[in-house]
Amino acid sequence: MIKFESPDLVMITLHPIGKSTEDNLAFLNHPECRMVLTATMEYYTIIGFNPPWIGYFAKYNDEIVGSGGYKGKPVDNKIEIAYGTFPAYQRKGIGTAICKALVELAIEADPGLIITARTLPENNYSTKILQKNNFLLLGMIWDEDDGDVWEWQYQK
Numbered sequence: 001m002i003k004f005e006s007p008d009l010v011m012i013t014l015h016p017i018g019k020s021t022e023d024n025l026a027f028l029n030h031p032e033c034r035m036v037l038t039a040t041m042e043y044y045t046i047i048g049f050n051p052p053w054i055g056y057f058a059k060y061n062d063e064i065v066g067s068g069g070y071k072g073k074p075v076d077n078k079i080e081i082a083y084g085t086f087p088a089y090q091r092k093g094i095g096t097a098i099c100k101a102l103v104e105l106a107i108e109a110d111p112g113l114i115i116t117a118r119t120l121p122e123n124n125y126s127t128k129i130l131q132k133n134n135f136l137l138l139g140m141i142w143d144e145d146d147g148d149v150w151e152w153q154y155q156k
Contacts, residue, residue: 010060010092010093010094010096010097011060011097012058012059012060012065012094012097012098012101013058013059014056014057014058014059014068014098014101014102014105015027015056015057015058015059016051016054016055016056017036017037017040017041017054017055017056017057017067017069019041019044019049020041021037021041024037024041027057027064030064032064032086033057033064033067036055036057036067040054040055040067040069043055047071047072047073048072048073050072050073052070052105052106052109053069053070053072053073053074053079054069054070055067055068055069055070056068056069056101056102058085058094058097058098058101060089060094060097063089064086065085065086065088065089065094066083066084066085066086066089066094066095066098067083067084067098068081068082068083068084068098068099068101068102069081069082069083069102070082070102070106074110074113077112077113077114078113078114078115078116079106079113079114079115079116080115080116080117080118081099081102081103081106081115081116081117082117082118083095083098083099083102083129084098085098090125091125095125095126095129096129096132096133099117099129099130099132099133100133103115103133103154107156114153114154115153115154116151116152116153116154117130117135117151117152117154118141118143118146118149118150118151118152119149119150119152120146120149120150121140121148121149121150127150127152130152133154134154134155134156135152135153135154135155136152136153136155137150137151137152138150138151138152138153139151
């Protein structure tokens with residue numbers, strides 16, 4: 001468990017998503033976690049299980065409120081983050097806190113990393129979250145999974 005506080009003063013904790021069902025028993029009874037667990041464990045078979053470059057559940061006030069993680073281990077000194085907030089907790093600063101926690105964890109693991117994120121090419125809540133966390137829009141790029149996306153980079 002790792003504690004973080006966002007610019008909106010929301011305190012969250014990150015809880016690692018393990019590589020097997022047995023590693024994740026604490027999350028199995030939460031309906032919104034099941035889909036994330038399945039997708040994350042399947043993703044580990046593609047990218048590997050390389051802590052801290054894994055997925056995490058975010059807790060706020062002892063409730064699981066969302067998830068986030070890294071899209072694999074660093075490549076060419078670069079890491080990409082991804083995050084999401086469960087619907088009941090959106091627009092409350094939780095997404096901002098998850099993003100900040102992922103940035104801080106990456107910096108703690110390797111201060112020289114370039115931290116990136118990708119969004120749909122439109123202004124939305126995710127772009128606002130990145131801007132609050134000191135990310136700069138670099139421009140449009142092609143993502144093999146998502147097509148045309150905006151790429152963002154954290155500014156230290």
